[in-house]
Amino acid sequence: MRLPAVARALFLANAVLFLAAQFTPAQTLALHDDFSAATIDGSRWTAYEYVARYVRTATLDGGWAHSSEDMATSNPALSVVNAHALVRIVSGQVRLALTTHGAREGAGLAQGNGRLGLRTFGAAGLTRMRAKVTVTASTVEPCDEQPSRSRAQLLAHFFGDGDPAEPITQRDVFATLSLQRHTFTGDRIVGVVSRCRDFACTVADDLGFVEFARSWARGAAHVLTLTHQPDRSRFVFTVSGGGAPAETRAVPYTVPVSFDAPRSRIRDLLVEASPAACASPDGAVPRPAVTMDARFDDVAFDMATE
Amino acid sequence: MRRNRLAAGLAALLIVSLLLPVGGPAQTLGRYDDFDGRTIDPARWRGYEETVRGTHARTTPVGQYEDGPEDKSPGAAYSFGARNAERRRQVVSSQLRLALTTWGAPFLFYVGDWRTLPKGRIGVRISDPELADHVPPIHAMAAKLTLTRASVEQARPCPGGDRPSSVIAAGLVGAFFNDGSSRSRTDRTGDVMAALMARVTPDASAAMSVVGTVWRCADRRCRLINRLAEASFARTSALGIPITLAMRWQPDRTRFLFRVSGDDAPAETRALAYSSTISAGPPVGYVYDLRLENRPGACWWYGSTTPQLAVSSEARFDNVRLDGDAVVATE
Numbered sequence: 001m002r003l004p005a006v007a008r009a010l011f012l013a014n015a016v017l018f019l020a021a022q023f024t025p026a027q028t029l030a031l032h033d034d035f036s037a038a039t040i041d042g043s044r045w046t047a048y049e050y051v052a053r054y055v056r057t058a059t060l061d062g063g064w065a066h067s068s069e070d071m072a073t074s075n076p077a078l079s080v081v082n083a084h085a086l087v088r089i090v091s092g093q094v095r096l097a098l099t100t101h102g103a104r105e106g107a108g109l110a111q112g113n114g115r116l117g118l119r120t121f122g123a124a125g126l127t128r129m130r131a132k133v134t135v136t137a138s139t140v141e142p143c144d145e146q147p148s149r150s151r152a153q154l155l156a157h158f159f160g161d162g163d164p165a166e167p168i169t170q171r172d173v174f175a176t177l178s179l180q181r182h183t184f185t186g187d188r189i190v191g192v193v194s195r196c197r198d199f200a201c202t203v204a205d206d207l208g209f210v211e212f213a214r215s216w217a218r219g220a221a222h223v224l225t226l227t228h229q230p231d232r233s234r235f236v237f238t239v240s241g242g243g244a245p246a247e248t249r250a251v252p253y254t255v256p257v258s259f260d261a262p263r264s265r266i267r268d269l270l271v272e273a274s275p276a277a278c279a280s281p282d283g284a285v286p287r288p289a290v291t292m293d294a295r296f297d298d299v300a301f302d303m304a305t306e
Numbered sequence: 307m308r309r310n311r312l313a314a315g316l317a318a319l320l321i322v323s324l325l326l327p328v329g330g331p332a333q334t335l336g337r338y339d340d341f342d343g344r345t346i347d348p349a350r351w352r353g354y355e356e357t358v359r360g361t362h363a364r365t366t367p368v369g370q371y372e373d374g375p376e377d378k379s380p381g382a383a384y385s386f387g388a389r390n391a392e393r394r395r396q397v398v399s400s401q402l403r404l405a406l407t408t409w410g411a412p413f414l415f416y417v418g419d420w421r422t423l424p425k426g427r428i429g430v431r432i433s434d435p436e437l438a439d440h441v442p443p444i445h446a447m448a449a450k451l452t453l454t455r456a457s458v459e460q461a462r463p464c465p466g467g468d469r470p471s472s473v474i475a476a477g478l479v480g481a482f483f484n485d486g487s488s489r490s491r492t493d494r495t496g497d498v499m500a501a502l503m504a505r506v507t508p509d510a511s512a513a514m515s516v517v518g519t520v521w522r523c524a525d526r527r528c529r530l531i532n533r534l535a536e537a538s539f540a541r542t543s544a545l546g547i548p549i550t551l552a553m554r555w556q557p558d559r560t561r562f563l564f565r566v567s568g569d570d571a572p573a574e575t576r577a578l579a580y581s582s583t584i585s586a587g588p589p590v591g592y593v594y595d596l597r598l599e600n601r602p603g604a605c606w607w608y609g610s611t612t613p614q615l616a617v618s619s620e621a622r623f624d625n626v627r628l629d630g631d632a633v634v635a636t637e
Contacts, residue, residue, distance in 0.1 A: 039392060042409025042616055046389035048378040049355040068379040070527065071354055072481075072591040073492045077435035082353040083346040085395045101348035104435060155380070174380065201380055264380055283435070287348045 029130060029300045032120065035094045040087070045118045047087045051080050052113040053202075054103065060110050060203060067202040069112075077104040080112035080275055081287065087116065093134070093295040094118060096152075096271045101287035102143060106277015111149075117270030118296070124261030128302035129156045130225040131269060132241075133179060134295045135218050140183045141288035146276035147183035151190075152294035154178075155268040158228045158235075160259030161195060171196045172262045173207070173255065175235045177226045179216045179294075183276070187215045191226065191237035193251045199263065208251040210237065214244040221297075230257055269296040335448055335552075336633030338432075338626045341397050350636070351430040353395050354595075357387035360411065361421040366530065371422050373521070374529030387411055388424035388602060391616070395428060398622075402596060404428050404476070405455070405620040410602035423604055429479075429597035432628075434636045440588035442631040447478045447594060448552035449627070450568070453514060453545055455620035456506040458602070470509060470603025476621040477503035477516075479595040482555040482562075483586035485522065494590045497523040498534075500578075501597075502553045502564045506545070508617070509603060514543045518553065518564035520578050528591065537576040543569045550625075557586055596623045 033044055040047065050068035069079060084099040100114030133152050140148040155176045162169035173195045180188045189212035197203040216222055220242040227236040233253055240246035273290035339350050346353065356375035366372065376387045394405040408426030437444060456474040464470065479501040487496025500520045506512065516539040524530040543549055549568040556563055560580050567573035602615040627633075 039407065039616070042389045042391050042407075045391065046357075046409075047355075047391050047393065049353070049393075050378045051352075052379070066380060068377060070492070071352065071431060072494060072528065072593050075435065076352060076433040076438055076592070079352070079433075081348040081351075081433055083348050083351070083395075084397075085353055085355070085393060088392045088394070099345070157380070266380060268380070283349060289348075 029128060029302045032299045032301055034092065034298050035089055036092050037089070039089060040094065040118070045120050047118050049082060049085055049098070049116045051082055051100070052115065054078050054080070054109050054112045055203070056108055057110045063197055063203040063205040065110055065112070065202070066196070066204040067200065077281070078106070078109060079103055080114050082114040082116070085116055087118065090295065093297040094269070095293070095295050096269065097291070097293040098271050098273055099289055099291045100273035100275055101289050102148070102275030103277040104283055104287060105279065105281050107279040109277055111274050111277060114273040114290075115270055117268045119266050119268045121265050122267055122301060123303065124265065125303045126156055126158060126228070126267065126301060128225060128227045129154055129267055129300075130223065131299045132221050132297040133224050134221045135179055135216065135292070136295060137218070137291060137293040138181045139289060139291045140181050141275070141290065142183040143276035143278040143285065143288045146278070148276045148288055148290045149180060149182045149274040150290050150292040151178040151180045151272040152292060153268075153270050153272055154224050154226055155266070155270060156226065157262035157264045157266055159230070159257045160262055161255045162258050164258050168199055170199060170259050170263050172201060172264055173253065174262070175226050175228070177224045177237050177239070179222065179224075188212065189214065189216055189239050191235065191249060191251055193235050193253055195255060201264065207253045207255065210249040210251050212239060212247050212249060214239070214247045217242045217244075267301065269299065334630040335446060335627035336630040338628045338633055338636070340400065340625050341402050341623075342400050343397065345397055346395070346402065346430065348433070350432065350434055352433040353430050354428070355390055355393065355406075356427045357390055358425050358427070359387045360424040363419050363421050366421065369532055370524050370530045371533060372529065373531040374527050388426045388600070390426040390428070392618075393428050395430070401622040401624045402430065403620070403622055404596070404598040405618075406598055406600055407616055407618040408600035408602055410604050410615040423601055425599055425601035427597055427599045429595045432592075432594040436635045437632055438592050442629065442635055443588065444480065444594055444628055444632050445482065445557075446552070446554040446629050447480055447627070448550065449478060449596060450548050450550050450624045451476055451504055452548040452622040453504050453506065453619070454622060455618060456508045456512070456545060457618050458508045459616045459618070464605030470605055470615055471507055472509055472603040472615060472617045473505060473507055473601040474599070474617060474619040475503040475505045476598045476619070477501060477551050478553055479593065479597050480553070481589040481591040481593040483557065484589050486587060488590045491590065493526045494523045494528040495526055497528060497589045497591050498586075499523065499593070500553055500555065500562045502551045502566075503599070504543070504549065504551070512545060514545060515539065516541065516549070516551070516566045518562070518576050518578060520562055523591070534580070535578045537564065537578055539566055539574050539576060541566060541571055541574050596626065
């Protein structure tokens with residue numbers, strides 16, 4: 001009996017996928033932490049919080065500010081403000097919650113960010129990072145027509161671009177995968193590949209990004225995976241869970257891998273709040289609030305095999 | 307030339323600790339925040355957390371100590387300081403609640419090489435733009451403080467059996483004037499700062515002491531400081547008991563005045579006076595903080611990359627008051 005055409009096509013497709021899987025280089029995704037202890041393990045993680053330095057849009061020249069602000073000398077009218085912050089273990093997951101308010105006089109300034117995260121340092125050769133992420137609450141108040149944005153994010157540095165003969169020229173390339181809420185565009189999943197503009201990474205430029213077709217659901221666990229494929233000069237982003245089919249998207253890059261080891265070997269779980277900047281010099285308009293409350297679990301890394 | 311100038315400035319700021327009765331003309335403080343709202347008011351405060359490296363005897367100039375925050379931005383290659391973990395910064399029952407767990411830093415090796423050990427902080431900093439230009443200036447701060455938790459957890463015993471001494475502190479911090487050493491709007495060199503902190507050493511005792519300190523920023527970002535003076539109070543208290551901390555810079559009398567009251571004990575005052583021929587200008591830093599700080603102890607020797615101590619603390623702040631003129635300017 002001959003199989004119907006559709007069934008034959010499905011059979012062939014499955015066979016191809018099965019064979020492809022057999023020839024994929026063996027990779028071991030090793031669990032780093034499932035947060036099953038009552039408290040955060042300080043030998044594995046360090047928690048951090050800062051606000052990204054405000055910068056005049058013109059000086060960024062298409063990039064975005066990536067360094068922390070000096071809170072002792074910066075003008076608070078021009079800065080975003082972190083207020084409520086919480087880091088703790090809840091039900092076998094780590095909970096990160098942050099409320100950040102926008103600048104009072106934000107005209108002409110690039111949008112500032114408040115960031116709260118959990119960081120681990122690793123050896124060079126990271127190829128894959130995976131974690132389960134659940135957003136439990138998020139608000140993104142606008143200021144007039146200025147939008148706000150919040151993100152629950154995985155971030156890792158993978159390699160460096162620059163002149164290998166001069167280490168000071170190294171510019172790290174890093175990738176982020178985020179569950180994002182935006183005042184006007186709603187809930188999106190976004191993967192971004194970026195490069196530090198200088199050694200200290202005070203400014204970053206995006207090399208490429210992708211918006212997923214699917215969205216995410218509040219209160220549901222999503223498995224986020226970001227993979228570096230240096231042999232194909234691309235990053236692959238995958239999101240599954242949350243009541244929608246899994247989706248995988250790739251972002252290629254064209255910069256050379258001049259340094260196999262990134263200068264900064266950070267792997268972060270973080271929440272980021274990017275409030276709208278009001279133009280209210282007298283403070284009559286309240287600073288808009290952006291909150292992100294998310295839980296992270298089952299963090300795993302995969303290292304390149306020599 | 308510059309070094310000579312700085313040295314001369316530092317010498318002129320020699321401070322002596324004096325036991326004084328409650329002194330100074332009566333000056334009115336106004337209410338800045340009593341945390342009656344449901345959340346931290348971003349028009350009044352901005353939250354922060356920091357870790358500070360230890361002071362290594364061989365790499366830090368004599369007389370200077372690490373006090374500034376490590377860079378936490380993604381460009382930072384590594385963290386050598388203490389490691390902050392769990393934290394809370396929120397309004398609870400009309401009080402500001404600060405809670406923090408800090409792990410000791412890895413890579414300390416011989417503790418004897420370190421003048422100070424790494425520490426972690428969490429806090430809120432006054433953020434009202436109306437006071438950022440120091441007109442009117444903030445000369446006085448006061449707040450009610452309740453230190454509710456101070457504990458230390460040692461992951462494993464020290465190899466030599468010694469007992470690490472951790473310190474937890476909570477209280478007020480402020481930058482009050484610059485001694486003329488600053489060269490720009492962002493150069494904090496010469497900023498003179500003061501703090502009034504309740505302190506507990508949980509390894510040794512649950513008793514809470516109070517200490518007033520004065521220091522001077524030794525570089526642009528105040529990463530390094532010169533300690534100028536310290537005054538310990540005779541009174542002690544205990545966890546869970548509210549006390550009121552107040553400190554005031556009195557430029558006309560070239561001194562700082564620290565006062566502690568509450569806990570059904572007589573109020574106590576200490577003064578740290580300085581003789582200075584330098585006319586004090588406004589500070590560069592806009593730093594007036596409610597702060598909680600953990601300094602995990604360390605074994606005399608260890609070569610492990612695993613931190614050994616986790617220190618946890620929690621404090622409540624309420625009824626924050628400033629100079630009346632400053633409060634009026636923010637209304």
